[in-house]
Amino acid sequence: MSPPIIDRAAASTPPALARHIRGLSDRAIAWIFIAPTIVLLLAINIFPLIWTIRLSFTNFRANRTNAPVRDVGIDNYVSILTDPEVWQPMQATAHFVIWTILIQTVLGFSLAWAIDRKFRGHGFWTTVILVPMMLSPAVVGNFWRFLFQPQIGLFNYGISAVTGVPPSSFEMLGSVALAPWAIVIVDTWMWTPYVILICLAGLRSIPDYIYEAAEVDRASPWRQFWTITLPMALPFIMLAVLFRGIENFKMFDMVNLLTSGGPGSTTEVASITLKREAFEKWRTGYSSAFAIILFVTVFGLANIYVKALNRVKSR
Amino acid sequence: MAEIRLEGVTKRFGRTAAVEDLSLTIADGEFLVLLGPTGAGKTTALRLVAGLERPDAGRIAIGGRDVTAEPPAARDVTFVFQQYSLYPHLSVYDNLAFPLRSPTRRVPEAEIETTVRELARLLQIEDKLKNRATQLSGGQMQRVAIGRALVRRPSVYLMDEPLSSLDAKLRADLRLELKRIQVDLGATILYVTHDQIEAMTLATRIGVIDRGRLVQVGSPREIYEQPVDTYVAQRLGQPAINLLPADLLPANRLAAGTRTVGARTEHIRVTPADGQARGRVKWVEHLGDQSHLHIALDGHSLVALVDPDTALERDAAVDITLADPLCFDAAGRRIG
Numbered sequence: 001m002s003p004p005i006i007d008r009a010a011a012s013t014p015p016a017l018a019r020h021i022r023g024l025s026d027r028a029i030a031w032i033f034i035a036p037t038i039v040l041l042l043a044i045n046i047f048p049l050i051w052t053i054r055l056s057f058t059n060f061r062a063n064r065t066n067a068p069v070r071d072v073g074i075d076n077y078v079s080i081l082t083d084p085e086v087w088q089p090m091q092a093t094a095h096f097v098i099w100t101i102l103i104q105t106v107l108g109f110s111l112a113w114a115i116d117r118k119f120r121g122h123g124f125w126t127t128v129i130l131v132p133m134m135l136s137p138a139v140v141g142n143f144w145r146f147l148f149q150p151q152i153g154l155f156n157y158g159i160s161a162v163t164g165v166p167p168s169s170f171e172m173l174g175s176v177a178l179a180p181w182a183i184v185i186v187d188t189w190m191w192t193p194y195v196i197l198i199c200l201a202g203l204r205s206i207p208d209y210i211y212e213a214a215e216v217d218r219a220s221p222w223r224q225f226w227t228i229t230l231p232m233a234l235p236f237i238m239l240a241v242l243f244r245g246i247e248n249f250k251m252f253d254m255v256n257l258l259t260s261g262g263p264g265s266t267t268e269v270a271s272i273t274l275k276r277e278a279f280e281k282w283r284t285g286y287s288s289a290f291a292i293i294l295f296v297t298v299f300g301l302a303n304i305y306v307k308a309l310n311r312v313k314s315r
Numbered sequence: 316m317a318e319i320r321l322e323g324v325t326k327r328f329g330r331t332a333a334v335e336d337l338s339l340t341i342a343d344g345e346f347l348v349l350l351g352p353t354g355a356g357k358t359t360a361l362r363l364v365a366g367l368e369r370p371d372a373g374r375i376a377i378g379g380r381d382v383t384a385e386p387p388a389a390r391d392v393t394f395v396f397q398q399y400s401l402y403p404h405l406s407v408y409d410n411l412a413f414p415l416r417s418p419t420r421r422v423p424e425a426e427i428e429t430t431v432r433e434l435a436r437l438l439q440i441e442d443k444l445k446n447r448a449t450q451l452s453g454g455q456m457q458r459v460a461i462g463r464a465l466v467r468r469p470s471v472y473l474m475d476e477p478l479s480s481l482d483a484k485l486r487a488d489l490r491l492e493l494k495r496i497q498v499d500l501g502a503t504i505l506y507v508t509h510d511q512i513e514a515m516t517l518a519t520r521i522g523v524i525d526r527g528r529l530v531q532v533g534s535p536r537e538i539y540e541q542p543v544d545t546y547v548a549q550r551l552g553q554p555a556i557n558l559l560p561a562d563l564l565p566a567n568r569l570a571a572g573t574r575t576v577g578a579r580t581e582h583i584r585v586t587p588a589d590g591q592a593r594g595r596v597k598w599v600e601h602l603g604d605q606s607h608l609h610i611a612l613d614g615h616s617l618v619a620l621v622d623p624d625t626a627l628e629r630d631a632a633v634d635i636t637l638a639d640p641l642c643f644d645a646a647g648r649r650i651g
Contacts, residue, residue: 212367213400217414217463218388227413231404 056289063282076289088265091271092180096246096269099184100191101241107188108195109237113229115196116203120225130193137190141257144186148172173259179267183255187248195240202236203229242305249298270294317378317470317503318343319364324373330511333359335527337373344501346494348518350550356527357507358475364505365394365473378470393464395474399456401448407459408444411435414467420629430466437464437496453538454485461489464494472504478513490516511551515539523547546645548577554607556641557617560623566637570651577641580620584636592632599627610635
């Protein structure tokens with residue numbers, strides 16, 4: 001039998017240090033190993049969060065560090081929640097989140113279902129489908145700006161070829177009506193593969209013999225889909241929705257590159273508003289309060305959702 | 316109920332033939348067990364009858380109707396899978412009711428309820444009807460799976476090692492239960508197993524299968540007492556038959572041309588002897604109601620059955636004679 005791990009660790013350590021190590025319990029060793037991670041987590045996640053909460057009750061401005069900082073109580077929260085203009089970014093975010101989730105889930109699950117069967121070059125095409133999500137959002141944002149370009153953009157020419165509308169007669173990114181949909185299209189293009197991947201994992205987890213049993217039990221393909229495929233893949237679909245929802249609630253990079261919130265403020269999602277308040281208007285206290293409100297919203301929704309997810313999973 | 320007829324059925328996967336030129340008729344109301352080791356092609360044969368696989372050659376008829384080209388749903392069969400093939404998100408009740416709720420059948424809900432409850436009583440899972448299928452123990456799950464096959468009255472029942480994943484006690488219980496159900500229903504059952512006890516106790520007839528080919532069909536007694544070759548002889552009997560060169564031991568009767576003798580435990584007479592004897596006891600396995608004697612003899616080893624209170628111990632010298640052993644020729648075919 002090999003000696004206990006603690007003795008082996010001590011044996012390969014300089015004698016002075018080894019004396020200290022030998023006196024430690026396994027539990028203490030475990031703590032030593034995870035301590036760096038915990039310290040890092042506290043320093044760059046937990047501390048800023050607590051600091052943000054503190055700042056949200058002040059009128060602090062990060063560009064005027066010499067100005068006196070005054071406690072304003074819940075004034076920041078009151079002014080945000082009573083400001084009718086705050087509803088604009090909230091609505092833009094809701095539009096973006098709801099439509100991207102809806103389209104990506106339906107599209108992602110359908111495509112996963114379609115490519116789940118074995119066919120020639122199956123592995124190759126699965127990889128090809130996954131390419132968009134391997135790209136950086138900055139790259140995606142930039143080249144979709146070219147695709148959406150009314151004079152030379154491929155997207156407009158494509159639409160024109162299908163509908164007959166002249167390509168330069170509409171501006172995906174410049175029109176109030178179309179811009180909210182333009183960002184939904186790009187996000188869908190980029191992230192549907194991710195949903196496909198998760199749904200595919202769900203579909204692959206359903207054993208063949210369940211379908212065979214259903215076939216012998218005379219269940220039609222339609223009934224097999226509704227009583228086997230969908231219920232058994234549902235936890236995976238819900239997981240995809242959760243990931244996409246959280247991700248898109250804080251969407252910033254791609255939308256900032258495509259429209260910067262414009263035209264006007266039609267595509268100004270919450271994180272863009274937040275960035276403007278924090279780093280253009282330098283209202284640090286106010287934007288801290290705004291960030292906390294967003295955080296609580298996402299956290300609350302995600303919690304309710306995870307409870308529902310667990311209920312589905314335990315079925 | 317109906318008879319199953321397979322005529323020259325062949326199924327290949329790539330270059331290996333899983334089932335080759337299989338011809339077999341299972342009579343109406345018969346319990347036929349296909350016996351063979353893993354990979355012999357017995358499950359494929361069953362799946363061919365179910366319609367889960369299509370044969371490359373040959374035809375399959377159920378109840379006199381050619382079903383070779385029909386999908387499983389059209390064949391009026393039920394299938395019990397080796398794994399618990401339950402619908403995990405449905406309750407036990409809904410699992411049992413599933414085959415009855417097929418839109419092509421339109422069974423009234425009240426009738427479904429009566430049938431399901433009756434069946435649950437038979438399988439002793441009445442108190443589990445509201446449970447989710449995944450909240451059951453292995454034995455309960457398999458009973459539900461068997462129940463799902465029994466819930467409608469198909470022409471034939473197909474079962475693929477339904478008891479193999481259960482513990483010994485439950486397996487013995489369900490074995491009896493299955494036989495009783497089959498007798499009560501007069502059901503035609505095609506049953507696949509590698510377990511010789513299941514084959515011996517359940518079967519009206521046993522079909523022994525080897526590398527895709529049907530080697531012998533007959534009643535359990537026939538298969539046990541008159542195996543056509545050494546392969547079949549090795550499939551039945553516990554402990555397994557001893558295959559020995561014909562001239563190794565004195566026997567009361569050997570057919571002319573015998574090259575190998577098959578000595579089951581009942582063919583072996585063991586008598587204690589002095590130190591000159593050729594047989595040496597290597598070890599004794601005490602099983603309670605009987606004891607297995609492992610004997611080394613001129614470089615061969617054999618197993619004999621002795622009384623549980625045997626006085627023989629390790630390294631004891633023994634004389635062995637054979638009484639009416641099975642005789643096989645050079646090719647392994649039985650000749651006497």
